[in-house]
Amino acid sequence: MSVVVLIGCQWGDEGKGKVVDYFARKADVVVRFQGGNNAGHTLVVAGEQLILHLVPSGILHPNKLCIIGNGVVIDPEVLLEEIELLKAKGHLTDDSRLKISDRAHLILPYHRALDLAAENKKGSAKIGTTGRGIGPSYSDKASRSGLRFGLLKNPDLLKDKLEKAIEEKNQYLTKIFKAEPIDPEKAQKKFNAYSKKLSGYAENTGLLLSRLVKEGKKVLFEGAQGTMLDLDHGTYPFVTSSNTVSANAAIGSGIGPKLIDRIVGVSKAYTTRVGAGPFPTELKDELGEKLRERGGEYGATTGRPRRCGWIDMVQLKYAVRLNSLTDLVVTKLDVLSGIDPLKVCVGYKYKGEPLEDFPAEAEVLEEVEPVYKELKGWKEDINGAKEFKDLPFTARDYLKFIQDELAVPLLAVSVGKEREQIITLGEPF
Numbered sequence: 001m002s003v004v005v006l007i008g009c010q011w012g013d014e015g016k017g018k019v020v021d022y023f024a025r026k027a028d029v030v031v032r033f034q035g036g037n038n039a040g041h042t043l044v045v046a047g048e049q050l051i052l053h054l055v056p057s058g059i060l061h062p063n064k065l066c067i068i069g070n071g072v073v074i075d076p077e078v079l080l081e082e083i084e085l086l087k088a089k090g091h092l093t094d095d096s097r098l099k100i101s102d103r104a105h106l107i108l109p110y111h112r113a114l115d116l117a118a119e120n121k122k123g124s125a126k127i128g129t130t131g132r133g134i135g136p137s138y139s140d141k142a143s144r145s146g147l148r149f150g151l152l153k154n155p156d157l158l159k160d161k162l163e164k165a166i167e168e169k170n171q172y173l174t175k176i177f178k179a180e181p182i183d184p185e186k187a188q189k190k191f192n193a194y195s196k197k198l199s200g201y202a203e204n205t206g207l208l209l210s211r212l213v214k215e216g217k218k219v220l221f222e223g224a225q226g227t228m229l230d231l232d233h234g235t236y237p238f239v240t241s242s243n244t245v246s247a248n249a250a251i252g253s254g255i256g257p258k259l260i261d262r263i264v265g266v267s268k269a270y271t272t273r274v275g276a277g278p279f280p281t282e283l284k285d286e287l288g289e290k291l292r293e294r295g296g297e298y299g300a301t302t303g304r305p306r307r308c309g310w311i312d313m314v315q316l317k318y319a320v321r322l323n324s325l326t327d328l329v330v331t332k333l334d335v336l337s338g339i340d341p342l343k344v345c346v347g348y349k350y351k352g353e354p355l356e357d358f359p360a361e362a363e364v365l366e367e368v369e370p371v372y373k374e375l376k377g378w379k380e381d382i383n384g385a386k387e388f389k390d391l392p393f394t395a396r397d398y399l400k401f402i403q404d405e406l407a408v409p410l411l412a413v414s415v416g417k418e419r420e421q422i423i424t425l426g427e428p429f
């Protein structure tokens with residue numbers, strides 16, 4: 001196994017950052033392939049917390065090559081801040097360890113302004129975007145008017161394109177959204193500086209990655225967001241603007257799909273979602289509040305409180321199918337300690353009838369009634385568990401139930417925030 005894709009199985013925030021960080025120890029290359037700085041991977045290294053939004057978490061390990069693929073949208077301001085922070089903390093001492101696809105699209109100042117203006121205009125129909133300009137940048141990519149990262153290598157052409165684009169977008173901003181226009185001079189100045197500081201990272205990363213795979217290098221793809229936020233298969237329109245499922249690892253990086261060997265899905269031991277949209281197993285009571293407090297369920301990017309609920313087998317089975325999952329990682333099992341009984345959603349009913357599959361319409365999902373199975377909880381603190389057998393009997397039962405329902409083997413279980421608090425049942429590569 002040399003090419004492994006790691007995907008979030010729920011609505012994002014599954015604790016992928018920590019798992020990627022752990023798997024990255026065994027990888028040679030770590031790749032981001034979709035999304036942008038709407039993602040936020042929280043990592044705790046030697047007691048110090050670090051949140052990465054764009055640069056793959058593999059950067060925290062010496063000697064790993066990190067690639068930001070063509071499927072990612074990049075806000076140069078955020079990228080530069082992140083690079084500078086990593087350098088200041090001694091994590092990016094060698095610039096050649098970070099390569100960025102010349103085909104990745106840029107998030108421009110007007111994308112952020114348009115994202116916020118469009119959300120504000122939606123009133124009660126808000127999606128709850130992170131306001132980072134992700135949707136507008138992907139919209140421009142699809143309508144073939146985007147500017148790509150490789151342009152930073154050609155400042156004159158960039159200046160020309162930026163000038164025209166700002167002129168056009170300012171029309172939308174001022175006339176349709178009644179928002180402030182973008183100051184062209186300020187933007188040009190900033191982008192001139194980005195050209196100088198960031199163009200050295202631009203490369204044909206698809207070619208590079210294909211070569212590395214051929215050489216037998218171990219490659220880890222790091223998914224951002226989660227399956228239920230996928231543009232096609234998620235809870236549309238309450239989704240992000242990229243495909244978050246495993247198939248996009250190939251498209252978003254420039255390798256062929258046959259090169260992928262293994263697809264690992266990450267799920268929390270319960271469910272959370274941030275932003276608006278249907279969430280069948282949501283707990284709107286004290287228990288939901290307890291999960292939020294104990295699990296520290298506040299967005300890594302926006303700080304918003306996350307909505308919390310029971311684990312959902314209908315939703316996870318859908319994720320297994322969409323991603324062709326070969327392995328499962330369950331995170332934050334420790335958060336469930338002391339909650340008894342535990343509920344697992346094993347079916348949906350709509351207007352009294354069972355549903356066969358995850359519904360397409362947000363309106364239907366909003367009204368489904370979850371069917372629950374109760375399992376016994378455990379009281380013990382499991383933060384120190386090192387092996388599967390160290391877990392209480394009922395915690396093992398809970399995991400076995402999930403594994404059997406999904407028919408996907410468990411590869412690891414995370415039992416705490418720290419890097420070392422992970423029980424592994426196999427090797428990622």
Ligand code: IMP
Nearest residue numbers: 012038039128129130225239240274275
């Ligand atoms: P956008 O990606 O900023 O356009 O936001 C669209 C939806 O996806 C909103 O509900 C966001 O809260 C959600 N979202 C985007 N990125 C993440 C993430 O990394 N974790 C969880 N939710 C996310």
